[in-house]
Amino acid sequence: MKQTNLSIHNRKIKTYFVNTLVVGSGAAGYAAAVRLWEGGNENIALLTENRLCGTSRNAGSDKQTYYKQGIGAMGTDSPLRMAKDLFAGGAMDGDTAYCEAVNSLPCFFRLAQMGVAFPTNRYGEFVGYRTDHDTAGRATSAGPLTSKMMTEAWEKEFEKYAIPMLDNLLAAEILKDENGAVCGVFAIRTDADPTEENRVLIGCANLILATGGHAAVYADTVYPDGHTGSLGLAVQAGAGMQNLTEWQYGLASVAPKWNVSGTYMQSLPALISIDENGNRTDILQKYIPDIGTGLSLLFRKGYEWPFDSAKAENGSSQIDLLVHKEKSLGNRIYLDYTVNPYGEKFDLSLLDTEAKSYLENANALLATPLQRLLQMNTPAYELYFNKGVDLAEQPLEIALCAQHCNGGVAVDAWWQSSVEGLFVCGEAAGTHGVRRPGGSALNAGQVGALRASQFINAKCEDKVTNEQTLLASAAHLFAESQQKTDKKNSLQTLASRVFMSEHAGAIRNADQCRQMQESLAEQLLQYEKTAPVQDAEFYRCRHALFTQCAQLNALYTLAAHGIVRGGAVWTDVDPTEDNTLLQSVVETQYKDGDFVSSLRAPRPLPDGGGFFEEVWRSFRENGNVE
């Protein structure tokens, strides 16, 4: 990697030049870097704010799911069937769905070969199970920490090749040349003494953003501590975004952050709200007087984890709504495994048949939630115990939390964004639509990394950024009018995150979204006036503001068309029944200082296939990268 010092306004700025820079050290970023290298491109580097941060390495669940084409011997799955199922989730583009399906097995086998312990039976068969929105038993899992194992497997390859890494650097701004194509990144040290020169430039003709989901949009999230994400980088650069409206929310504990799905709910703990004076309210008793109904909904929440608008009126998502409602009153919400819901009136015989026979089969028709939990799933109890929370002694604080963004940067079938040279993979890429099968996030991240690296190696490997272009694009960052961070900035962002959780998450209010977007856009203007400020926190806040503004704009557009779908409900929107509208992709762009959103039909599923000799001929010419 070429390194030099550029002189800007009499300051020496450490500068690197590479053909391609990958940003992010999660499962997607590492995969992209290794794929580039193996494809013969050694003029690359991976930059990360902290090698050990990110969702892939630090999040998990009871059985973290990887979704791939079904290959169990009994199955009848095919890439086309998988593509159709992904596409049927709604508001998903057909070409990316097709790519995620046909590249699913090559990516999966690579992970298995690198040692990710996806289980096989005695014949070597990868047996699958059904995950949510899955018709074909496509799910597999290497255990609670599948994504961590994936990250570490790629990291081993990365280290084996000795690919250059720029650690402890936050990508703060994407730099573009006079034609609007990527020419570099402005980065800022996350570990530096603030009085030292902590700014770095990286000249690159291609940039692969693998920065994960933008956790900092919300206050209540189950993203791991230390992960903020930075989609706003791409928003600010003018890249088209899509489906920022489509998130997955569900109940999770706040400290430690963990989804309270499965047996955490099926053991029927009391759902408690505690106000500022310490008064306890049994939420089910308060809102669902029919004991059998309340208990059965609580039980079902265990295997219907994500909030779902279709289950909001009569189904298990009522539980999420109640948690959100009580929290909006200023209370804190807990699961208490030491007492039963409904107190003295608690009666397991009132459960519906399905729930009762499940507990019966598990020999868990026991007196207290703790006993039922221990009987059904002792490791679930131990998990919290090992993280410092003894469910036998103390209640567990929960909230309705954001877990995953289905949307993100809009990409084409090679995971290139609308900005030339800017590729995006992993959760930062907005390839999912309204409903996505559980585990498809990890598959999409692997496929995106493969596709972007294939395209770059075939088409853009020779491109470089020269010093003059980089200097011209970065000059504004080194102007004399630099100021230090105003501490209020982070506080304002915290307030906006709380707002997003209250009014722009699973439960949304169109009018509030519109007002908040105006207010945040104003804050952004203030940021722009004081910029550049040389501090990583400043840029994190700025990234969050960009994403929040774009998302609120997209939300407001959705509401204006009466589109109520997927993982959210609205408090002030008349729902449309127009299926074309319900399926549409919401696009958002930051252009000339304004956020603009519009709707479009999803790109259709391509025909794919081809006559072998024809495919082979063009493959020999250009690898079919076009």
Ligand SMILES: Cc1cc2nc3c(=O)[nH]c(=O)nc-3n(C[C@H](O)[C@H](O)[C@H](O)COP(=O)(O)OP(=O)(O)OC[C@H]3O[C@@H](n4cnc5c(N)ncnc54)[C@H](O)[C@@H]3O)c2cc1C
């Ligand atoms: C609790 C939980 C459970 C989940 N369970 C599943 C599941 O079962 N199946 C499934 O498919 N998905 C699941 N997901 C989602 C899935 O884990 C993520 O979508 C995926 O791991 C994201 O990988 P990534 O590589 O895109 O991003 P990450 O792993 O988040 O990595 C992003 C990287 O970018 C770095 N970074 C970010 N911004 C910058 C910047 N500006 N400059 C430099 N570096 C930066 C970060 O530090 C990090 O290294 C779950 C998520 C959560 C939170």
